[in-house]
Amino acid sequence: MEEWLHENWVTFVCDGTTVMLGKKSGVATRLTSKFRKLFVWHCMNHRLELAVSDAVDEVNSVNHFKAFMQKLYSLYSMSNKNELKDAAAEVDSQLLCIGRVLDVRREASSFRTVRAVWTSLEALVQHFKSAYHDETRSTKEKQIYRGLLDRVQSPEFLCDLGLMYDTLHELSILSQELQARPVTLLRADHLLKCTIRVIHSFKESPGQKYSEALEAKDRGMLYRSVALKQNVKLISIHPRQFLQSIVNNLEQRLSFEDEIIKDLGILDQSKWPSNPSIRHGEEQIKRLCKRFNLCKDQALNGMRDLLEEPNSKPKDLKPLINCMKTFPVSTAEYDRNFGLMNNINTDKRAVLLVSNVSNLMMINISGPPTSKFEPQKYTRTWLMSHHTASSIHSRQCRVKTLVESKSVWRIL
Incomplete structure (x- = not known):
């Protein structure tokens, strides 16, 4: 082995x-x-989470936004009752999606939280107003809701929310792409560079939601049906500082500096010169073949065929390409397998043997779809083995003989 x-x-x-x-x-x-x-x-997904966490630590004003979102999470997700139903029942399902934001977790979950607040902003304002004017509440509770209302109605918070919406949307797309099964390191490098350029462009040309927030701020302080009120006490996020911090940390955490990754980049035709020589990439191919015990001459012939006909798929390069595809980008596949194991080995099926759980997981991961399953031959085998409940062979019990019973008394 x-x-x-x-x-x-x-x-x-x-x-x-x-x-x-x-x-x-x-x-x-x-x-x-x-x-x-x-x-x-x-894992690139884990490094992406660390990059966002580093940016949050560098820009202190983001912590104020994070603390407020945590307050909403505690108010609506951790409470025994959901008080927003009376304010807006149609957006109740959206608000229940509020979770922790900018924590060490997948960026997609943080984006869902920000999107839920952005979508339910009117309902939040309505609920905070009704709670603040509710005479049945204590003075302390009313002051809490007044503080929440002042923050939600401020144009500073709306701009922060729009900025986080646009940024986390791009990061969540990148995170989901990196979790895909067929993604390779070269594809991941391309996706990362595209995301960095998009986020960097937000410094000069704001994203869609941030632009809507700025337009509402300049257009009579009104967003949808929410009347915005200036809040001078609120520390808002500096957009350029936050975006530049995200870009810097992405480049630092997710940079492809390893020599093997640079050698694999020789197969990316977009990085070739306009007129490559017939020996272009020869040294990189040799190093890769030596590293992974592949035939050097075969790979070189395949590379030369690819240089002559860039649109072709040389068979001689197939072993090297297959080796490159075995490079996992993230541990998302392992996380999916652990989730699958939890779905199979539930509390009601805790008596399953490890071998049976392993076989069921293998069928779920690598097996064909259910539509292609042919149960006839398995049913015949089951019937011939007398495993059915109606079979008399499966009900036969071994009866103890008199000799076996006497042997027990002899021991005593």
Whole structure:
């Protein structure tokens, strides 16, 4: 088994915890000491979360926005009753999507929270007003709702919400693309650079939601049916500072600086010169073949065929391309498998053996769709093995003989 791993194991991907990537006794360190050619990769989705977290730490004003969203989460998601139903029943399902924002989690969940608040802004204002004027509430509760109302009605908060909506929307798209099964490192690099350029462009040309917020601020302080009121006490987010911090941390956390990644980039035709020579990328191909125990001459012939006909798919390059596709971009596949295991091994099916759980997971992950399942042959095997409830063979019990009963008394 170990010899097979030496020949075929290409990549090990994990999150950035000390247990996994510790320099002295981390799992990756121990594996690379045993398998010298193993390529270790830090999950890009996890690095994306860390980049956003670093940007939040650098821009202190974002923490005020984060604290307010946490307050909404505590008010509506953690409460035993949902008081927004009376204010706007039609947006109740949207508001229930509010969760934690800008935490160490997938960016898509943070975006869903911001989108829910943006969509339900009118309902929030209406609810805070009714709660503030409710005479049955205590003075403390009424003051809490007054503070929430003053913040939601401010143009500063609306601009912050629009800025976070546009930024988190782009980051959530990137996060979901990185979690896709067929994505490769070259495709991930392309997606990352596109996202960085889009976020950087927001500094000069604001996104859609931020533009709507600025327009509402300049157009009579009115957004939809919400009358905006200036709140000088509110510390708003500086857009250019926040966007530049996001860009800097994305470039720092998700940069492709490893030599292997740069060598794999030779297969990206968009990076070729206008008139590449017939020996273009020869050194990179040789290093890759040496690293992954591939035939150097075969790969070079395939590369030359590709240079002669860029639209072709040389067979000689197929082993190298297949090796490149085995490089996992993130650990999202592992997370999906753990979620699948939890769906299979529920509380009511806790008696399943590990082998049975493994087989069921394999069928769900790699098996054909249900529409292509042919149960006839399995049913015949089941019937021939007398496993049905109506079979008399399955009901036969072994009766203890008199000799076996006497043997017990002899022991006593």
